[in-house]
Amino acid sequence: MSLMTNIYPVIIIGAGPAGIASAIQLKRSGIDPLIIEKDKCGGLLRNAFLVENYPGFYNGISGIKLISYFTKHLEKLSIKPVFDEVKNITYSDDNNIFTIHTKEKILKSKIAIIATGLKHKESDIVNTFSINTKKNIYYNISDFKNPKGKNILIVGAGDASFDYALNLSSKNKIVVINRGKKIKALNLLHNRLKKNTSIEYLDNTIIKNIISKKREEVLLISNNIEIIKTFDIILFAIGRKPDLSFISSQILEKRLELETKKVLFFIGDIVDKNYRQTSIAVGDGVKVAMEISNLENLK
Numbered sequence: 516m517s518l519m520t521n522i523y524p525v526i527i528i529g530a531g532p533a534g535i536a537s538a539i540q541l542k543r544s545g546i547d548p549l550i551i552e553k554d555k556c557g558g559l560l561r562n563a564f565l566v567e568n569y570p571g572f573y574n575g576i577s578g579i580k581l582i583s584y585f586t587k588h589l590e591k592l593s594i595k596p597v598f599d600e601v602k603n604i605t606y607s608d609d610n611n612i613f614t615i616h617t618k619e620k621i622l623k624s625k626i627a628i629i630a631t632g633l634k635h636k637e638s639d640i641v642n643t644f645s646i647n648t649k650k651n652i653y654y655n656i657s658d659f660k661n662p663k664g665k666n667i668l669i670v671g672a673g674d675a676s677f678d679y680a681l682n683l684s685s686k687n688k689i690v691v692i693n694r695g696k697k698i699k700a701l702n703l704l705h706n707r708l709k710k711n712t713s714i715e716y717l718d719n720t721i722i723k724n725i726i727s728k729k730r731e732e733v734l735l736i737s738n739n740i741e742i743i744k745t746f747d748i749i750l751f752a753i754g755r756k757p758d759l760s761f762i763s764s765q766i767l768e769k770r771l772e773l774e775t776k777k778v779l780f781f782i783g784d785i786v787d788k789n790y791r792q793t794s795i796a797v798g799d800g801v802k803v804a805m806e807i808s809n810l811e812n813l814k
């Protein structure tokens with residue numbers, strides 16, 4: 516497990532595609548990593564309806580199914596993720612060791628891989644609502660159980676928003692709103708959305724207010740006209756950003772130095788502003804694991 520008592524050679528924070536891929540590759544190289552996950556394995560991929568660009572799955576595969584293969588791979592190699600949230604990570608120049616504070620433990624490692632992906636952006640309008648109105652508001656499809664016969668409002672016009680709409684449309688009525696006219700989602704998804712009779716798409720539309728009851732009465736302004744619609748669920752898909760709040764400022768200040776020293780690695784969605792895909796995250800994970808396995812201080 517470790518080269519020195521209680522010190523892991525490598526700790527990976529986050530068991531999404533990037534973290535899982537790096538754990539698998541490290542294990543193949545004879546290094547036992549510790550992987551820490553605050554939620555469930557699979558990360559954002561748990562939200563993906565149909566992954567059509569992961570090599571090998573030419574008919575497409577759901578995010579959940581693809582993750583089940585990833586986690587079986589971990590099981591096969593006897594890699595057991597620790598389910599806990601990392602609250603803080605620091606680095607000591609005296610002994611070149613990372614200290615990782617989780618909710619429950621203090622762990623130490625020689626190398627740290629940050630594979631924590633992205634956090635959803637909060638909607639400004641939601642912050643103005645009372646607590647009561649917030650109970651039917653979500654940012655991830657994986658946060659609620661398969662709804663049936665519901666009216667669902669989806670906010671956003673990117674890949675995630677359209678993917679959510681197509682996913683939920685088989686059993687529910689969907690309205691997708693876009694605050695402008697520009698559609699960021701792939702053409703392929705847009706064309707599917709247009710053909711789907713369970714999905715209504717409104718551009719130039721914003722939420723003005725939510726008049727809350729058991730179901731949410733939402734006041735929308737659509738092309739300057741006020742309309743009220745009733746929804747059971749409101750799902751925001753308005754973008755994501757890295758969350759570095761658990762990393763000490765001391766590490767962030769010398770991030771480049773630690774990366775050059777090859778003791779700190781950032782992989783997957785957290786590093787790539789523009790290209791956020793499972794295969795890229797997996798490639799990142801494998802690449803850093805190979806770099807780490809070549810390091811002399813771990814041999």
Ligand SMILES: Cc1cc2nc3c(=O)[nH]c(=O)nc-3n(C[C@H](O)[C@H](O)[C@H](O)COP(=O)(O)OP(=O)(O)OC[C@H]3O[C@@H](n4cnc5c(N)ncnc54)[C@H](O)[C@@H]3O)c2cc1C
Nearest residue numbers: 529531532533553558559560601631632783784791792793
């Ligand atoms: C709706 C949707 C559809 C998508 N469709 C596709 C598709 O068709 N094809 C494709 O290739 N990609 C798709 N993606 C993108 C893909 O899911 C991501 O690119 C991929 O999941 C990124 O992997 P990652 O490991 O970098 O990060 P993530 O998957 O975000 O994993 C990060 C993990 O870190 C954990 N974590 C975060 N902070 C902490 C902490 N402090 N302590 C412990 N654990 C922590 C999180 O819980 C999470 O499990 C889709 C994404 C969405 C949202």
